[in-house]
Amino acid sequence: MLHLDARAESPAAGRAFVEQACRRAGVDAASCFDLKLAVDEACANIIAHGYRGRSGGSIRIACASDEDSVRVTIVDRGRAFAPADLPAADVTSDWKERPLGGLGWHLIRQSVDEIDYEPDPAGGNRLTLVKRSRK
C-alpha cells in the first residue's frame, strides 16, 4: 500500500510503485507502461479535480496481481466523480478544432482492460484498474 499526499509530484511516485508491482508480477514492459500511464492520469485527476481548493488530501494505492493480470486500487477522499458521465474526448478533429485538455480519462480507458468505480461509503472514490499481461 502506498500513501501519497495529493501534490503535483505524487503521480511520479505512483508510477514507480506500479512499476515495482509489475516487475514482481513478471508483467511485460508494454502492459506495465500502460498501467503506469492510467495510474498517473487517475492521480492527476484526483489532485486537480477531487481535491481542488482543498489542502491535506491523500491518495492510497494498492496493487495485487495474479498469474496474468495486475489490479490497482486507488482510493481518495476528494469530491465524488462518475467516470461514466464524462464526455468522450475529441481525438479526431484537426489541430484548429482540437480542444486543449480532456484527455486524461480517454487515456485511462484506452490503456487498461477493466475499470471499476464506486463512490467510497466514507466519502471519496474507489477506482480499480486491471491490466492483463500480454506475455
Place this chain on the structure above:
Amino acid sequence: MTEIRTEVVDRGHVTVLRVVGSVDGATAPALVAAFRGAVAEGRIRIVGDFSGVDYTSSAGLRALLETVKETRQRGGDLRLASVQPDVRRVLDLAGFTGILKLYGDVEEAVASFPETPA
C-alpha cells in the same frame, strides 16, 4: 521526484528545443514555459528533440497541442524528432499522430522546414 531539462539550439531558420526527462503534471509547466518562451521570441519553426523523453502523460500532450496551435497560427509549426516508443504510444492513444508531424531524427525534422519560409 522527476524533473525535465530543456535546451534551445539555434539552427538558423529553425529552433531545436531539446527536452530530457519525464513529462507529467509536475514537470509539464517547465515544458510549457520553454515552448511559450521560444514562441514569444518569434521562434515559430520549432523542432522538439524528444530523444531524451522517456514518458509523457496528458499534461505533455496539452503542452504540445498548445504549441502546435500557437506556431501554426503564426505560419510556423512544431515538429517532433526521435520520439521514443513509449511516448509514441501515448501520442497514438490520444490521436495526436494525426495532427503532429514526426521525424526519425533532428536533421530530418530541421530539413522539413523550407529555408525561406513564406
